[in-house]
Amino acid sequence: MTDLLRTPLFDLHQELGARMVEFAGYEMPVQYKPGVLKEHLACREGAGLFDVSHMGQVVIRHPEGPEAAAAALERLVPQNVIDLKPGRQRYGLFLNNAGGILDDLMIARREDDLFLVVNAACKEQDVALLKSGLPDCEVEVIDRALIALQGPRAEAVLSGIVPAAAEMAFMDVLSAGSEFGELWISRSGYTGEDGYEISVAPDQAVSLVRKLLSADGVEPVGLGARDSLRLEAGLCLYGHDLSTETTPVEADLLWAIQKTRRSGGTREGGFPGAETVLAQIAEGATRKRVGLKPEGRAPMREGVELFDGDQKVGEITSGGFGPTVGHPIAMGYVDIDYAAIGTTLTGEVRGKRLPVQVVDLPFRPATYKR
């Protein structure tokens, strides 16, 4: 693994006994000594600490100010960025001209600029897209570590370092001075838990993480449990549940496209893929992302084909075992006629067709602090 990139926390991961794997060009911890199941439960019961420094962090500035940067970014995403208030964040999507999803991201409106967090595997493509699409803006890739602290203990632990963190609501963002330098904090995450993502200068990352891990109930969590946590929370993983082959409507992410950008809205369209996406909003898509619950104990994983009788009607894009719910869980795409909650299909596992039911997402309700 000589050519792989390392985050500022690499040595600490090794010290903590992590098993490292390649992920998006980085050498990342897939699990620590307790293993995926226990790490998953530790996050739900106390707090999990995740190194997500491999993700891309980008600041966008416009010479005329953040309002102009927001207006510019609306050319590239189907979100309402202009009305995003300072100190707030929202989920966003980059689309291609056919309405396919190039990446999903977080867009934070700060006092003076926009701060974006994008997927590790897509960051080069996203930065190129931002630079070419926003010639009027400065697009700066930020070299900082990114730490997620997720779970019921997160608020108590982080507010010991930054008291104002306790006052934040879900999707609030804040820049605050601390003994670890300036921290860029958002109250959000990828687990369905209340919690934070914290951007910190690379040379302060290890001391911040050591401080967080010294608190009661905080355990390091690897990519393995990050995946089972987000799946229980019904959250999409780019490259699996979302891709250039899926549109926001098919992915059931219509909630992420605000009314201002839809047909009849004050700033209708004007983003890549608008024609396809607005048509699908009006007419419906032919398939849809749904939650799936295998009725037996056998997990149904990515690639499992779904059938109604002999007819193939869909495919699983993410699947495994949900440690909190205690049974196999999955999500995937099915033809729209089979997308109703309660529909029973079969999934082919090792040559056997086993029953699986279309169910509501998430598998476990989120505990965000609204």
Add this chain to the structure above:
Amino acid sequence: MKFTEEHEWLRPEDGEENVVVVGITDHAQEQLGELVFVELPEEGQTVAKEDEVAVIESVKAASEILAPVDGEIVEVNSALVENPALVNEDPLGGGWFFKMRLEDMSVLDELMDEAAYKKFI
């Protein structure tokens, strides 16, 4: 007790001629993580060495258990179906997978002993 490169162990069953008990090693269960699903072979099934005879799944991934030698499956540990984590808790004891009847116990001589397995991992 004998070991395979597939991280299985075989132990001659006390008082039953030509029968071995088969499970996976402590090293294997540690690498896999906590198991959440086990599918066992059918009793009475005749299997050849390296046939896929059982499936195990952790939170992360599925793996196959291969028949370590030729033989007949004479008993399976059905307790694993209800409680796959038994494999993690007691891999060399209560977490056994199945018992096989062999034609000839001398095939065990070709497998690794504990010292050789420890060197192997």
